[in-house]
Amino acid sequence: MTTQVKTTSSAVAKVNELGTARLVALAFAGAMLFTVGFANSATIHDAAHDTRHVQTFPCH
Amino acid sequence: MLYRIFATAFAAGIIAAALISVLQSFTTTPMILAAETFELPPLSEDEVDTAAEIQRSVFTFMANAVTTIAFALITVVGLTFGNAKPDRTKGLMVAAIGFAAFGLAPAMGMPPKLPGMPVGDFDLRQYWWISTALMTLVGLVCLFVQDKLSLKVLGAILLIAPHIWGAPMPDNMDSDVPATLAANFAANAIVMSAVLWTTLGATTPYFYEKFKPKEV
Numbered sequence: 001m002t003t004q005v006k007t008t009s010s011a012v013a014k015v016n017e018l019g020t021a022r023l024v025a026l027a028f029a030g031a032m033l034f035t036v037g038f039a040n041s042a043t044i045h046d047a048a049h050d051t052r053h054v055q056t057f058p059c060h
Numbered sequence: 061m062l063y064r065i066f067a068t069a070f071a072a073g074i075i076a077a078a079l080i081s082v083l084q085s086f087t088t089t090p091m092i093l094a095a096e097t098f099e100l101p102p103l104s105e106d107e108v109d110t111a112a113e114i115q116r117s118v119f120t121f122m123a124n125a126v127t128t129i130a131f132a133l134i135t136v137v138g139l140t141f142g143n144a145k146p147d148r149t150k151g152l153m154v155a156a157i158g159f160a161a162f163g164l165a166p167a168m169g170m171p172p173k174l175p176g177m178p179v180g181d182f183d184l185r186q187y188w189w190i191s192t193a194l195m196t197l198v199g200l201v202c203l204f205v206q207d208k209l210s211l212k213v214l215g216a217i218l219l220i221a222p223h224i225w226g227a228p229m230p231d232n233m234d235s236d237v238p239a240t241l242a243a244n245f246a247a248n249a250i251v252m253s254a255v256l257w258t259t260l261g262a263t264t265p266y267f268y269e270k271f272k273p274k275e276v
């Protein structure tokens with residue numbers, strides 16, 4: 001009984017952990033793409049200029 | 061799990077960034093430089109600044125790396141869904157959806173453009189790009205990754221809608237950049253995107269297995 005409860009709770013913990021990991025990963029991806037592709041700063045624009053053109057991010 | 065996802069994305073992203081940065085230096089970068097001569101007065105021989113050229117390559121590699129690691133994170137998250145084993149076949153399937161959503165669909169309305177070419181309103185183009193990429197991503201998942209008919213219909217609508225709405229266009233299509241150069245650039249840029257996603261699709265499953273926690 002105790003073992004079963006433990007297994008279930010560790011399975012639930014694993015699902016929660018995976019869900020959190022997915023969300024964190026997607027949030028990072030979004031922030032990174034926003035910085036390289038969309039941030040309206042002249043410095044970032046100049047540094048990422050060629051990447052923006054090739055990856056079709058709206059440039060200029 | 062978090063470590064596994066980020067380590068995988070970092071490794072695969074750096075490989076993809078290195079590959080496309082080298083390819084770009086032979087393909088798209090010379091075209092961007094050529095197009096800039098129509099935008100700015102050309103430099104004379106002794107004005108060519110090697111340090112600035114190196115700095116530009118380094119910045120482009122860094123910007124490429126941030127982009128490819130971000131796309132790799134999305135690919136790895138895709139690998140974690142579903143019952144199928146996260147092998148190379150699954151990786152390439154996820155990458156195909158990523159390429160369609162982030163490469164092909166936005167390029168259909170706003171083809172990759174060289175500096176100096178006419179473009180539509182900046183803010184509107186950003187909104188259109190982001191909505192198109194996200195709608196295509198969700199649309200493809202609805203169409204191909206699940207079996208409910210109603211969601212498949214919704215998926216098809218999501219795929220088509222941004223193109224019916226239409227990308228913001230410039231008022232005037234005239235440009236000093238030669239059309240042949242622009243066409244070459246658009247084709248090469250889309251190939252770069254294909255190389256990027258194929259590399260991510262092929263390498264993320266390898267690193268995902270490699271960074272698997274030992275005790276499980």
